[in-house]
Amino acid sequence: MADLNMTPLCQEHQRMKALMAPFGGWQMPIQYAGIIAEHKWCREQAALFDICHMGEFLFRGDTQGSGLEEVFTFSVNSIPVGRSRYGFLLNEHGGIIDDLIVFRLADDRVMIVVNAATIANDYAVIKGRLRGGGLENISTTTGKLDLQGPLSREVLVKAFGPAIGQLPYFKFSNMTILGVEAIVSRTGYTGELGYEIFLPAAKVLELWQLLLADERVKPAGLGARDVLRLEVGYSLYGSDIDETTTPLEAGLGAFVNFDKEFIGKAALLKQRQEGVSRLKVAFRANSRRSPRHHYEICCEGASVGSVTSGVFSPMLGCGVGMGYVKPHLGVLGAPLTIRHENVSMEATVVELPFYRGGSLRV
């Protein structure tokens, strides 16, 4: 196995007896107290996640003249300073190279936040599409901690003052934290009220310890994060979406702006006209059994697709999952059977999110 990357908190996780495992080329904490306990804490209090593995690029220049405006499926030009937008980097076939968020730092400055496993490729692709401006990979020097949960706002207000309390969803603030420049963004991957904090990697341990000193905050690993994101129907890059799937097949057309140019647009327009040959659907198992990645999806005895993500949902008390099926099965209430070796479970196509009780927009 190739050498794993370490976040600045790796030793701290080991000291805290976290169960560590490789994820996207990084040695990451999977759990501390236990996945379900951490999940519950995030839904009820505030959970702190080490997300330093994710990548950040800094673009400087003219967002229009440089060609940046045509790199993603959404418009960068129209993002107001202080706001961020989610969307895709596509290949010319409409396949998803990555899903990412662009933060408009200034008229001529944006930060692009990408998945960990795709950092090198994304950087090469974006750089190759730019005609001007400068693109810098600041991933190693940038740390990122996510504080997520209904109490996260109170925790941050107590730690850093009332300004954070005013942030609406998908807005961020440049602030001085622990004596350094930081970005606090009201975004996340859990379906709860929450914040993503970007700051110099050298300060991450200090922020981690400061936030954990608040008794309302407990650490959570990638295990809980996966349950949390799936309960609210967020896609995981590499599992639910990848270069072989398009945003239309993934049911994520809302993050594609057809009123502007972008690489992959022609392929998506064609697919929109002709119809997709498969569609990502969400389903709920009729028991506590978990659908899992690569399990087969069947309908009336025939194989119709495979599971891309699945888990036991503590909030719903049953298994939930997502996967690609023939488009005619993408209707609410369609009955599916999920199979793998000697495991078989009945499931029903449902609407996302599975869990609607989160504090995301409070």
Added chain:
Amino acid sequence: METYYSKEHEWVKIKEGVASVGITEYAAHQLGDITFVDLPKLGKVVKQFDLLAGIESVKAASDIYAPLSGKVVKVNEALNDTPEIVNEAAEDAGWLAWLEVADPLEVKNLMTRSQYDAYVKGLA
């Protein structure tokens, strides 16, 4: 009443021809939060090391094998709604099933506690 252990981390306790069966604390800890137990049907007849039950955690789905040959005469129905009992008390209240033992001599294919502890130590 002696308890025996399998390499697949099942335990079995025999009393008057009936054996209670479960997974070890080590196995429960390795699985993490247990979310579902697929209990065997009453009356199911199994050979030693045949598939007996299934167990799922947030992390993985695992097969449970019969540590002895026999017939399933009772299952722990409490696990249908509260499978987390296995995490809390794997070698006690988290038992999975009772088997009517077909051949008590089969314990020769299993380990004693001290043998099992040494076996687990070797896995680390």
